Each structure stands twice: as structure tokens, then as C-alpha cells.
Amino acid sequence: MRVDGREVAVSGSLLQPLTRRTNDILRLTLAAIFLVVVVTSSLITRYEWEALEESISEIVGVLSPAQSNTVYLIYGVAILALPFVIFIGLILARQWKLLGAYAAAGVIAILSLSITGNGIAAPQWHFDLSERLDTVLSQFLDDPRWIAMLAAVLTVSGPWLPARWRRWWWALLLAFVPIHLVVSAVVPARSLLGLAVGWFVGALVVLVVGTPALEVPLDDAVRAMARRGFRASALTVVRPAGRGPMVLTATRERAGEALDPHEATAVVELYGPHQRGVGFLRQFWRKVRLRDDETAPLQTSMRRTVEHRALMAIAVGELTLANTSPIAVSSLERGWTLYAHEPSRGTSIDECTDDIPVSRVWDSLGILHSQQISHGDLRSREITVVDGTPIFGGFGQAEYGASETHLHSDIAQLLLTTTDLYGAEAAVRGAIAVFGNETVLAASRRLTKAAVPARVRTSVGDAAAALSTARDEVKRQTGADQIKTATITRFTRKQLVQMVLLVALVYVAYPFIGSVPVFFSELQSANWWWALAGLAVSALTYVGAAAALWACADGVVSFASLTVMQVANTFAATTTPAGVGGLALSARFLQKGGLGALRATTAVALQQSVQVITHLTLLVIFSAAAGASADLSRFVPSATILYLIAGVALGAIGVFLFVPKLRHWLGTAVRPRLKEVVDDLVELAREPKRLALIILGCAATTLGAALALWASVEAFGGHATFVTVTIVTMVGGTLASAAPTPGGVGAVEAALIGGLAAFGVPAGIAVPSVLLYRILTCWLPVFLGWPIMRWLTEKDMV
Known part of the structure; x- marks a missing residue:
């Protein structure tokens, strides 16, 4: 050179690798947004758009017919020659690889706008100059396929063209908007569509082909x-x-x-x-x-x-x-x-840990911080040693006039790095010698995965172990009981979970909101004493669930706190499909109460297992008690459905048994948990008092819900027996656990209303009764559960 x-x-080699560069992705995203806006606006505001174009053209249309024709001819010739000029320019620049992308973009853009309901309509372009020149040019100026082709080839060739050429050619193409306003009074919507399609096609081709060898x-x-x-x-x-x-x-x-x-x-x-x-x-x-x-x-x-x-x-x-x-x-x-x-001077710190004590590394950082300078990237590769003094490189994340947050972040990063190099005891001792107990203790709050940048964590062998070891060593040397984690993100994980639950709550409440006016009109005839009785009875479900879980956890946690948690559990279970949020909240509460993660999960699984067994037993008992007075056949699926369910279940079992990875998962993840639950059930059978408490608690959960529905039916003058209402409630509860919607919304209401109708309850009574029942047992606890869950979070109980 x-x-x-x-x-x-x-x-x-100067040849850059083929990459999907950020500019290419942004270009395609913007092109897609522009295409959506053009299509949407043309469909929604088509007539208003045309009226706006006509009013603008009346303001700017100041040219005489002869002048308009001259402008039209000059611009038409330029637009007609533009693709050929680009093509010749690429050949002269010897951009051979680009010619294929150039041709592909032009062809795709034309074809995409040539597809009609009757197939592909080929362009009818001709260059017969025996007619008027403006007539020949109008077929290109007003054809969206020509505009799309120009936009596509300009987009594709743009990354290889000089910036001045690119700006001038795009300005020439986009000039069709003011030209049309001045000359032909309106901008054809199809021309804007052609521009949007061409830009999108060109951006897509650039992303697929890439832009190598700039x-x-x-x-x-x-x-x-x-x-x-x-x-x-x-x-x-x-x-x-x-x-x-x-x-x-x-x-x-x-x-x-x-x-x-x-x-x-x-x-x-x-x-x-x-x-x-x-x-x-x-x-x-x-x-x-x-x-x-x-x-x-x-x-x-x-x-x-x-x-x-x-x-x-x-x-x-x-x-x-x-x-x-x-x-x-x-x-x-x-x-x-x-x-x-200049090249980096010195030897990397990880190569001379035997010669350089860790205290010198902390001394160098102390000098840096004394001038209020933070480094921000204290990996071992950015620390070298010259004449026995550790010095720094990088500086891509450094700050002058750094805040206390940035300085603490430096200390946390160096604690992790030096713990990996010298061990936790020496690293923490060196940090305390330079910065003191209080500063190191405050900085150690940032020894978390979220606070330490990923580039620093990946530079050490086992980041999780090093972070934990460093925190424990800081507590030991400073005498602190615990180190509260620093919050560095705008939205914590708990806040995100709560936001998702709140959105889910709005989603599941939407169908209910639509029936609120009808429900309130029916409340005028309701017996409020029965409604209050249903509310009081529904509280038994929380006491029963708390008693069952308390007994499953061997009474380790507080029964009163566990009862309050059940209300928050209703919120978490209702706003998540299949109630998984409630199970997770129960396990988390038990962990915070002193149980290990495995023991808490086992306790929740045990309580759910007994709940299912109790539920099925009660269903059999009450179905037998109903006898011939109730037609229960409508609750039983047809034989075809039963065969289909059995076939799917057997097929799933076969897949899990014959696929090695799934079989391994069953053996290593599922089988030990099932064994723990079975062992707990066997052990539970040997403790009659504890077993009786769990069964009574689970039965109270089911029967309390049935009593609440029975009271709701009585509140509106219905006369269903408690036995029949219990069967309907248990069927509805089964559907709630199987329905894909959070809290079984929609499926539960339909099942309860249909079940009451099957036992002779009129629809005029069944519908408001079910809505009142859902308010008492679902929506009131859900809206109370939100602040209760926040209170439990603030008290560090979940």
C-alpha cells in the first residue's frame, strides 16, 4: 500500500467475516415497521389520506402545466436511468459478488408486487418513444413495482457505495413524493407501498447476504x-x-x-x-x-x-x-x-501471584480510588505487573469523578478476581487493610451474579463458588451477621414476577367484568345473610389448607402466618395456569420458615398428594350418596373420549420408556421425588394424629368450597341439596386444575353452571349463584392476596 x-x-486478511451486523438488523426492523405503518394507514385512513394529499397539492401546486410537464420529464428520465447507473457503477467498482444480491433484490421486489388473485401479473413496461415521452415515463413513475425495485437495489448496494452517492440517489428516489404533489396533485398510495416493500426486501437481502469486505x-x-x-x-x-x-x-x-x-x-x-x-x-x-x-x-x-x-x-x-x-x-x-x-506493558497478574502479594494489588486500586477514578473491568487480564507494581489496562468502563457505587463495584470485582487468584482470606484481608471494614462490607453487597459484570465472572474459574466464598469471608473478618444484597436493577426479579401476576390477573378478570352489570341487578333479590354465611364458610378453606400444610411440614412454621399466606396463595394460584404459582409460593414460604429447599418441596408435594386422594374419596362417597336421584352420566365423558385419553396416556408412557433421555429424566429427576412422597405417605400412615389433621385439613378445603356454593345458591332462592352441590363443586375444582386458563376462569364457571342445571337448578338462579360463589372464594381473596403477598415480601417471608 x-x-x-x-x-x-x-x-x-482484511476480509471481514460474514456477519449479521447490528445496522442490518436495525434496518430490517425499521423497514418492517414502515411497511406495517403504510399498509395499516392505507387500509384505515385511505379516504382521509387522499383528502389530505389533495389539500396539500392545492397549496404547493404553483407550477403551470408547461412547467409541470418539464419537471415530470426531467424527473422521469432520472428515475428511469437510476438503476442502470447503479448497475454500471457496481461493475466499474468490480463489486462482482454484489451483482447477484442486486439482481435478487430487484426481482423479488417486482415479484412481490406482481402477485394477484389470478396469478403473477407481469409488468407491461415498454420503451417505445414513438409515443409522447411523458406517457412512456409515466408507466415507471406511477408503477409501484418500479419504485419497489429502485428502493430494493438502493438498499442492497448502499453499504458498498460512497456515502455521497448513497445520499444523492436516495434523495432522487424519495423526490417522487413532492414531484407528485406538485405535478399530479396526489401521491399514489401504491407508490408508497412500493417504496415500503422495496426497502423491506432490500433490507432482508442485505441481512441474508451479509455485508462482508467493507x-x-x-x-x-x-x-x-x-x-x-x-x-x-x-x-x-x-x-x-x-x-x-x-x-x-x-x-x-x-x-x-x-x-x-x-x-x-x-x-x-x-x-x-x-x-x-x-x-x-x-x-x-x-x-x-x-x-x-x-x-x-x-x-x-x-x-x-x-x-x-x-x-x-x-x-x-x-x-x-x-x-x-x-x-x-x-x-x-x-x-x-x-x-x-502502545502495547500493554508488564506481566499478567495471574502469572506472578507467587512473587506479588495481594496487598500490592489493593494498594494500586486504593491510589486509583483516591483520585476518584473507577476502573470498571478488573479482570486479571487487565492487571499487569511492572517492576513489582500492579498497574491497569483496558479503561473501556473507567470513569473519572466516579460515584460511590462505581467505587464499590470496583472493590467487589477485585474481591472476586483476587479470591480466584489468592484465596478468599488473603483477598479480603488485603481489601480491609486498604479500604477499611465499613467500605469492604458495603462493597460486598455487590458480590452477586447481578452486580458483578458477566465479563468479570467469566474470567474466573467458578464464579458462583468464588462469590459465595468471598461473602462468607467478608462476614467472618468484619464480624457481620449477614450481608444484604444490593439492588442494582430497575426491576427486581420479585417485581417482574408481581407484574406478570398483575397482568395475568387483569387478563383472567376480563370475562368476569363483562357480566358484572347483570350480576349486580340480580343482587337486589339476594338474601345477604346467606351470602355472609358463604363468606364465613369460605374462610374454612384457608384454615384447612394451612392446617394440612402445617402438619406436612412437621409444625416447623407458624400456623398463623401459614394461614395468612394461604390468602396470598390464592392470588398466586389464580393468576397462573394450573395453580403453579401457589405451589411455588408455598414452597418458598416454607423455605423462609426454616425448611430446606428439598424438604419444603416434599412437604408441598405431600400435601397435594393427600389433597388429591381426599378429593377423589369424597367424590366417590358423595356420588354414592346421591344415588339414583341424580343423573351423573352427563358428567362422565363418552367412551370415545375415554379411549382417546387412555391411548394418549399409554403413548406418552411408551415414549418416556423408549427415549433414552426421557427415561433418564424419569429415573434421575422424577423417580427420587416420587419415592420421597411415597416414603412420606408410608411414614404418615404410622402417625394417626398427624394423618388425621392433614386429612381433615384437606377435607375442609373441599367441603368449605362446597358449603360456600350451597350458601350462594340459597342466597338466590335455590333449593339444591348439599350432596348435589358438593358433587358439582368437586367437578368444578377438577376442571379448574386441568383448564389452561389461570384459575380455571371460564371453565369453572361453565362447569358449575352446567352442573347445577343438571341437578335441576334453573339458569336464572345458577348463573348469579356461581358468580357470587366465585367472588367469595376467588376474586375477594385474589384482591386481598396482592397486598398480603407484598407484605410477606417486605417481611422477607417469601
């Missing part, structure tokens, strides 16, 4: 370094641009004098135009995900990001703690950015 009259040798302005980079006194004589590609920058090594030109090997070379990092987008998106995502005191101000351009890194290297270099110094920072042609710096 020849630069300003001198030869610069270049070795290595021209790298190496000559401009050599000139930028020369202006800073580094005259490069050779460049060697170390890593082509991909997920990170293109990295090269530059060798300084020797003018007869002998140069130090360190001064004779430089590391050159070239950031491509696509990395501006990914860098900003990464910063923006951190800004959205983390709190303001965790994130630095947004750097809206790659140049500002690189400048910040170079300036931090200079600031740390003033303290003689930087293992590198910048040579040049510059914006290059075609959107590239240069950052050239």
Missing part, C-alpha cells in the same frame, strides 16, 4: 498516526473486524536510530460503522436494565466512546498506573474510527 509517496507493507481505510489510519508522530512502515492484521474491532499491529518506521521494541510497535483498533449501532444499543440496554447510578452517561457515537477510553488512559497514566498510553484517536473515512495505543 502506498501512502503519501511511501510504501507501507500490509499483511494478513473497504477498510488503512491509508487514512496511517496518515492519522503519522500526524501524531508515529510513522508506520508495516501493518499486520491480528484479527479481522467481527463482533469486535479490527485489530492490527503497526511497526514504526526507523530512521537509522535504534528503537525500543515497545516503542517500535503499536496496537491499532479500527471500529467499523456497524459497531456504532451495537455499541449504542448495548449502552441503551444497560441504561434501561440498570439504575442510573450504575450506568455511565450514554455515548451516542463511537468516536466519543473511543475518546473517553483514551482520555481515561491518559488520566490513569498520570498516576503511573496505566500499562498503555494512547497514540492517536481519529475519525476515518466511510464511518470508521481509529484508536491506536
Whole structure:
């Protein structure tokens, strides 16, 4: 390569790997949004759009007919020649690989707008100039397929074209909007559709084909370094641009004098135009995900990001703690950015832990923090040792005038790194010697997976073990009882779970809201004493469930707190399909109450097992008690359905037995849990008092719900027996556990209303009775369960 009259040798491959770059993804996303907006607006506001176009054209339509015709002819010729000019330009630039993508984008764009209900309608373009020229041109200007083809080929060829050409050609294409307003009074909606389709097709082709081999302005980079006194004589590609920058090594030109090997070379990092987008998106995502005191101000351009890194290297270099110094920072042609710096000095800290005590590493960080500078990336690879002093490199995450949060984050990161290198005891002792007990204890709150950046965690062998060991060692050396985890995210995991549950609650409550007016009109004739009795009886279900779970947990947790938790459990179970949220909440409550994770899960599984057995036993007993007075056949599925269910069950069992991975999962994950539950049931059978309490609690849950439904029926003047209502309630409860909707909404109401009708309860009584029953046993506890669950969370009970 020849630069300003001198030869610069270049070795290595400049061909960038085929990647799906951020700009390509953003382009396709924006094109898809634009296409949706155009299609939607044309369908919804078609007549208003045309009226707006006509009113605008009356304002801007100031040209005479002769002038309009001249403008139309000039623009038409330019639009007609545009694709051929692009085609010739690509040939002259020898972009052979691009020609295939160019042709594919044009053909796809034309075909996508040529599909009709009768097949593909081929374009009827002709170049017969025997007719009027404006007539020939109008077939292209007003045809959306031509506009789509132009937009597609411009999008595809854009990444390879000079920025000036690209801007002028897009301006020429988009000029059809004002041209149409001035000349033909309206902008055809189909032309805007063609523009949207063409842009989308072109963006899709670019994403599929990729944009490799973008021209790298190496000559401009050599000139930028020369202006800073580094005259490069050779460049060697170390890593082509991909997920990170293109990295090269530059060798300084020797003018007869002998140069130090360190001064004779430089590391050159070239950031491509696509990395501006990914860098900003990464910063923006951190800004959205983390709190303001965790994130630095947004750097809206790659140049500002690189400048910040170079300036931090200079600031740390003033303290003689930087293992590198910048040579040049510059914006290059075609959107590239240069950052050239000296190679890192010293030996990596992980190679000299036997010679350098951990206290020296903490001393270096203490000097950095004394000047209110945070590093932000304290991996072992960013710490080197020169003449026995640990110094730092990187500085991509460094901050000058750092907040206390950033300084604590540094201490937590170095605690993790030095724990991995020197052991927890030496690491914590060195940190306390420099920063003191209080500071280290406050910083140790950030020894969590969420607070320590992933790049630091992946640099150590076993991050989870190192974090836990470091926290325990901090507690031991500072005498702290516990270390409360620092909240660094805007939304904690608990808040996200609560938000999901709240959205699910709105979703499941929507069908109920529609029937509220009818229900309230029926309440005027209700007997409120029966309704209050149903409310009081429904409370038995929570006491029964709490008693059963309390006995399953061997009485370790508080019975009163467990009863209150059952109300929150109703909220969690109702807002999640199949009640899995309630099971998870029960297990979590038992864990916080002192049970281990395995024992808590087993207790919940045991309670559910006894609940199912009790439920089925009561169903058999009450069905037998109903006898011939009730037609129970309508609750039994047809033989075809039963055979289908049996076939699916047998097929599932066969699949699990014959597929090795599923069989292994059954043997290693399911079988031990089932064995624990069976063993607990056997052990439970040997304790009659405990077994009786669990069975009574489970029976109270089922019978309490039945009593609440019976009281609701009586409140509206119905006369169903308790036995029949109990059968209906248990069938409805079974459907609630099987229905895919949260809380069985819809399925439970339909089953209860149909069941009451089967036993002779009129629909005018069954419908409001079921709605009242669901309010007493479902919706009131759900709305009370939300604040109760928040209270339990604040008390650290769940």
C-alpha cells in the first residue's frame, strides 16, 4: 500500500467475516415497521389520506402545466436511468459478488408486487418513444413495482457505495413524493407501498447476504498516526473486524536510530460503522436494565466512546498506573474510527501471584480510588505487573469523578478476581487493610451474579463458588451477621414476577367484568345473610389448607402466618395456569420458615398428594350418596373420549420408556421425588394424629368450597341439596386444575353452571349463584392476596 509517496507493507486478511451486523438488523426492523405503518394507514385512513394529499397539492401546486410537464420529464428520465447507473457503477467498482444480491433484490421486489388473485401479473413496461415521452415515463413513475425495485437495489448496494452517492440517489428516489404533489396533485398510495416493500426486501437481502469486505481505510489510519508522530512502515492484521474491532499491529518506521521494541510497535483498533449501532444499543440496554447510578452517561457515537477510553488512559497514566498510553484517536473515512495505543506493558497478574502479594494489588486500586477514578473491568487480564507494581489496562468502563457505587463495584470485582487468584482470606484481608471494614462490607453487597459484570465472572474459574466464598469471608473478618444484597436493577426479579401476576390477573378478570352489570341487578333479590354465611364458610378453606400444610411440614412454621399466606396463595394460584404459582409460593414460604429447599418441596408435594386422594374419596362417597336421584352420566365423558385419553396416556408412557433421555429424566429427576412422597405417605400412615389433621385439613378445603356454593345458591332462592352441590363443586375444582386458563376462569364457571342445571337448578338462579360463589372464594381473596403477598415480601417471608 502506498501512502503519501511511501510504501507501507500490509499483511494478513482484511476480509471481514460474514456477519449479521447490528445496522442490518436495525434496518430490517425499521423497514418492517414502515411497511406495517403504510399498509395499516392505507387500509384505515385511505379516504382521509387522499383528502389530505389533495389539500396539500392545492397549496404547493404553483407550477403551470408547461412547467409541470418539464419537471415530470426531467424527473422521469432520472428515475428511469437510476438503476442502470447503479448497475454500471457496481461493475466499474468490480463489486462482482454484489451483482447477484442486486439482481435478487430487484426481482423479488417486482415479484412481490406482481402477485394477484389470478396469478403473477407481469409488468407491461415498454420503451417505445414513438409515443409522447411523458406517457412512456409515466408507466415507471406511477408503477409501484418500479419504485419497489429502485428502493430494493438502493438498499442492497448502499453499504458498498460512497456515502455521497448513497445520499444523492436516495434523495432522487424519495423526490417522487413532492414531484407528485406538485405535478399530479396526489401521491399514489401504491407508490408508497412500493417504496415500503422495496426497502423491506432490500433490507432482508442485505441481512441474508451479509455485508462482508467493507473497504477498510488503512491509508487514512496511517496518515492519522503519522500526524501524531508515529510513522508506520508495516501493518499486520491480528484479527479481522467481527463482533469486535479490527485489530492490527503497526511497526514504526526507523530512521537509522535504534528503537525500543515497545516503542517500535503499536496496537491499532479500527471500529467499523456497524459497531456504532451495537455499541449504542448495548449502552441503551444497560441504561434501561440498570439504575442510573450504575450506568455511565450514554455515548451516542463511537468516536466519543473511543475518546473517553483514551482520555481515561491518559488520566490513569498520570498516576503511573496505566500499562498503555494512547497514540492517536481519529475519525476515518466511510464511518470508521481509529484508536491506536502502545502495547500493554508488564506481566499478567495471574502469572506472578507467587512473587506479588495481594496487598500490592489493593494498594494500586486504593491510589486509583483516591483520585476518584473507577476502573470498571478488573479482570486479571487487565492487571499487569511492572517492576513489582500492579498497574491497569483496558479503561473501556473507567470513569473519572466516579460515584460511590462505581467505587464499590470496583472493590467487589477485585474481591472476586483476587479470591480466584489468592484465596478468599488473603483477598479480603488485603481489601480491609486498604479500604477499611465499613467500605469492604458495603462493597460486598455487590458480590452477586447481578452486580458483578458477566465479563468479570467469566474470567474466573467458578464464579458462583468464588462469590459465595468471598461473602462468607467478608462476614467472618468484619464480624457481620449477614450481608444484604444490593439492588442494582430497575426491576427486581420479585417485581417482574408481581407484574406478570398483575397482568395475568387483569387478563383472567376480563370475562368476569363483562357480566358484572347483570350480576349486580340480580343482587337486589339476594338474601345477604346467606351470602355472609358463604363468606364465613369460605374462610374454612384457608384454615384447612394451612392446617394440612402445617402438619406436612412437621409444625416447623407458624400456623398463623401459614394461614395468612394461604390468602396470598390464592392470588398466586389464580393468576397462573394450573395453580403453579401457589405451589411455588408455598414452597418458598416454607423455605423462609426454616425448611430446606428439598424438604419444603416434599412437604408441598405431600400435601397435594393427600389433597388429591381426599378429593377423589369424597367424590366417590358423595356420588354414592346421591344415588339414583341424580343423573351423573352427563358428567362422565363418552367412551370415545375415554379411549382417546387412555391411548394418549399409554403413548406418552411408551415414549418416556423408549427415549433414552426421557427415561433418564424419569429415573434421575422424577423417580427420587416420587419415592420421597411415597416414603412420606408410608411414614404418615404410622402417625394417626398427624394423618388425621392433614386429612381433615384437606377435607375442609373441599367441603368449605362446597358449603360456600350451597350458601350462594340459597342466597338466590335455590333449593339444591348439599350432596348435589358438593358433587358439582368437586367437578368444578377438577376442571379448574386441568383448564389452561389461570384459575380455571371460564371453565369453572361453565362447569358449575352446567352442573347445577343438571341437578335441576334453573339458569336464572345458577348463573348469579356461581358468580357470587366465585367472588367469595376467588376474586375477594385474589384482591386481598396482592397486598398480603407484598407484605410477606417486605417481611422477607417469601
